[in-house]
Amino acid sequence: QVQLVESGGGLVQPGGSLRLSCACSGFTFSSYRMGWFRQAPGKERELVAVITGPGGITNYADSVKGRFTISRDNTKNTVYLQMNSLKPEDTAMYLCRILPDGNWGQWTQVTVSS
Numbered sequence: 177q178v179q180l181v182e183s184g185g186g187l188v189q190p191g192g193s194l195r196l197s198c199a200c201s202g203f204t205f206s207s208y209r210m211g212w213f214r215q216a217p218g219k220e221r222e223l224v225a226v227i228t229g230p231g232g233i234t235n236y237a238d239s240v241k242g243r244f245t246i247s248r249d250n251t252k253n254t255v256y257l258q259m260n261s262l263k264p265e266d267t268a269m270y271l272c273r274i275l276p277d278g279n280w281g282q283w284t285q286v287t288v289s290s
Contacts, residue, residue: 178202180272180281187287188262196257198272198281206230206250209275212257214268214286222268225257226275240266262288 184196196212207229215221225246226235234246245258255272269283 178274178279180274180279182271182281182284185270185284185286187289189290190263190288192262192288193258193260194262194286195259196270196272196284196286198255198257200253200255200272200274203274203278205248205253208278210246210248210255211273211275212246212255212270213273214266214270216265216268219268227255259286262286264288 179201181199182196184194186194188194209226209228211223212225213221213223222237224237224240225244227246227248232248236244243259243261246255248255259266266286267288268286270286271283272281
């Protein structure tokens, strides 16, 4: 049974940092590309970061480039999203997904506000 369980969301002030985790099980994690998505109220879902399986090559949306870092630990079957220099416009529900069209995790809320 495939499972993706996110954690690490919360409330942070502008300029602060958070690290999201997505613990995966039920599939050969190291073989799959993984992505982090977000969706803010009234906006479309956005793919913010991607990381390949074995090679760990990353790609980012322009909106987060230079501030967010996606990484993975294939020994722990976990993908991370380190979010620095957070802005109010980063406020959204975040979730991870097996790419290109695999299972979704559950949402975790990130709120950036003073």
